[in-house]
Amino acid sequence: MSLSAFLTLALFMQGASPSVPPAAKPATPLGIVADAPAAAWLDIAADDLLIMDLTGGRRVVIALSPDFAKPHVANMRALARAHWWDGTSINRVQDNYVAQWGDATEAKPLPTGIVAPARDYDRDLAGLKWRSLPYRDSYATAVGHVGGWPVARVAGRAWLPHCYGMVGVGRNLAPDTGTGAELYAVIGESPRHLDRNIAVVGRVLAGMEALAALPRGTGDLGFYTDPAQRTGIVRVRLASALPANERPAWQVMASDGPSFSAWIKVKANRHDDFFERPAGGLDICNALPPTRIRPAG
Amino acid sequence: MSLSAFLTLALFMQGASPSVPPAAKPATPLGIVADAPAAAWLDIAADDLLIMDLTGGRRVVIALSPDFAKPHVANMRALARAHWWDGTSINRVQDNYVAQWGDATEAKPLPTGIVAPARDYDRDLAGLKWRSLPYRDSYATAVGHVGGWPVARVAGRAWLPHCYGMVGVGRNLAPDTGTGAELYAVIGESPRHLDRNIAVVGRVLAGMEALAALPRGTGDLGFYTDPAQRTGIVRVRLASALPANERPAWQVMASDGPSFSAWIKVKANRHDDFFERPAGGLDICNALPPTRIRPAG
Numbered sequence: 001m002s003l004s005a006f007l008t009l010a011l012f013m014q015g016a017s018p019s020v021p022p023a024a025k026p027a028t029p030l031g032i033v034a035d036a037p038a039a040a041w042l043d044i045a046a047d048d049l050l051i052m053d054l055t056g057g058r059r060v061v062i063a064l065s066p067d068f069a070k071p072h073v074a075n076m077r078a079l080a081r082a083h084w085w086d087g088t089s090i091n092r093v094q095d096n097y098v099a100q101w102g103d104a105t106e107a108k109p110l111p112t113g114i115v116a117p118a119r120d121y122d123r124d125l126a127g128l129k130w131r132s133l134p135y136r137d138s139y140a141t142a143v144g145h146v147g148g149w150p151v152a153r154v155a156g157r158a159w160l161p162h163c164y165g166m167v168g169v170g171r172n173l174a175p176d177t178g179t180g181a182e183l184y185a186v187i188g189e190s191p192r193h194l195d196r197n198i199a200v201v202g203r204v205l206a207g208m209e210a211l212a213a214l215p216r217g218t219g220d221l222g223f224y225t226d227p228a229q230r231t232g233i234v235r236v237r238l239a240s241a242l243p244a245n246e247r248p249a250w251q252v253m254a255s256d257g258p259s260f261s262a263w264i265k266v267k268a269n270r271h272d273d274f275f276e277r278p279a280g281g282l283d284i285c286n287a288l289p290p291t292r293i294r295p296a297g
Numbered sequence: 298m299s300l301s302a303f304l305t306l307a308l309f310m311q312g313a314s315p316s317v318p319p320a321a322k323p324a325t326p327l328g329i330v331a332d333a334p335a336a337a338w339l340d341i342a343a344d345d346l347l348i349m350d351l352t353g354g355r356r357v358v359i360a361l362s363p364d365f366a367k368p369h370v371a372n373m374r375a376l377a378r379a380h381w382w383d384g385t386s387i388n389r390v391q392d393n394y395v396a397q398w399g400d401a402t403e404a405k406p407l408p409t410g411i412v413a414p415a416r417d418y419d420r421d422l423a424g425l426k427w428r429s430l431p432y433r434d435s436y437a438t439a440v441g442h443v444g445g446w447p448v449a450r451v452a453g454r455a456w457l458p459h460c461y462g463m464v465g466v467g468r469n470l471a472p473d474t475g476t477g478a479e480l481y482a483v484i485g486e487s488p489r490h491l492d493r494n495i496a497v498v499g500r501v502l503a504g505m506e507a508l509a510a511l512p513r514g515t516g517d518l519g520f521y522t523d524p525a526q527r528t529g530i531v532r533v534r535l536a537s538a539l540p541a542n543e544r545p546a547w548q549v550m551a552s553d554g555p556s557f558s559a560w561i562k563v564k565a566n567r568h569d570d571f572f573e574r575p576a577g578g579l580d581i582c583n584a585l586p587p588t589r590i591r592p593a594g
Contacts, residue, residue, distance in 0.1 A: 096461050138435070138581075165393065188461050189486065190486060192576065209512070213513060282490075285486050286489070
């Protein structure tokens, strides 16, 4: 080894020379998630996890928002406890839009006390721990995160945006707001024009394929014209209602921690091998916080 | 009828009074498309239409970009004329990302003369008829339309953005740019971080279900682990190569006309019955110009 090469190596090992590139590979979003310490993760409460089992052994796991659309979420917990969705079905799948489920007959009585809440399409930002995502948004004046959730805002009003995998409350024409019995998940380009026109109540954590890969309906709005095309819902339960040994446990990366900040930074500025030109930007719907099954132990 | 009511009615019928609301229902995007005159529509050239027939009678129709990634598009026309894709397959379906097709063996020889073009991830805006979409974008400094295509730009460089249904050229690591033989369609949230890292060559006009509703692959990156899971590609042809009586004919709404301007305005400001709060914004990926099968006659 020449003296020059030796010095270069020594300087590099000390990290002292800005002219020497780092030896480590550039960080990737997946790498940051894999390396995040336990403290980076928040447990999702068992009362905030809705488990939807479909025919054919397919399962959809939905996180319910603890901070947004609370009256609708309370209805959904009550509907799950009453086993109301058992035997209902996925009735509408519209390409690049939504998969929607509930009672196809629109005649199944709701449990006592379940009524459409007053409008709760957005809420006061006060009391929420806001982390700004410093990039432009086409719809809101600012976007960011609260807890483990993507959030959009205008002035002091905040809401969960319609992103791929987010769950909203089907409703009829205004000023009806829906009860929470009829739900949909976004399966295409984020239909953000629905923001603040519908209550968004959750996010699919697992099983999106069981919704997004369904045959599209050929009726108006993607409704199935033949009842046989519907996908049956076997049961819907809160995780808290399942026996402990059957209870899924999920975590979301806390959006106020350093792992999340590192993840956002790399998502917006990819320098790993594939990328020739980092985006320098990030849409809120491409920034849904990482989630995982809680590791054992 | 009172004199006052009569006068109000008369003024309204003349459209003379700005204080009288129109009797017609608020315009909807679908209504504007349905009412657009013949002059609002551009024919898509038969050499710019790629027809992909899959097993099971499923068909995907793709419009090729005449103005972007021209060397890649030229390769694709040559591959179709050589019937190169016949007998290949859809090999990768990753949820909320892409469905990808081509030669699963990665060993099928390419026709003579098909080589990976030099980088053409974006192009000079000069020579393109730019129509600005006056809303913020998370990735580009400006977005708009050219011909019947969504376009993003930074300064004088323009490109087709990665939106749901857009088609891009699979490639390996930089500086490889791919040939155009390996292709994918976006089936989830627009992965705009891929913009200007991959050549975007087209847009799916019909048959998205045949790509987006496929089972997701369980291997790395959504590749199928069992060859039996792949969807077979029976044949891929340019519309110009089909017999005249089998040739699909498609149109796209011209983005420099009044119908398109009306459509954009209503997309960003929905006032029809369902909407309580118009968005006041529009993402470029929610503004892919309307298309239709060319009406007979």
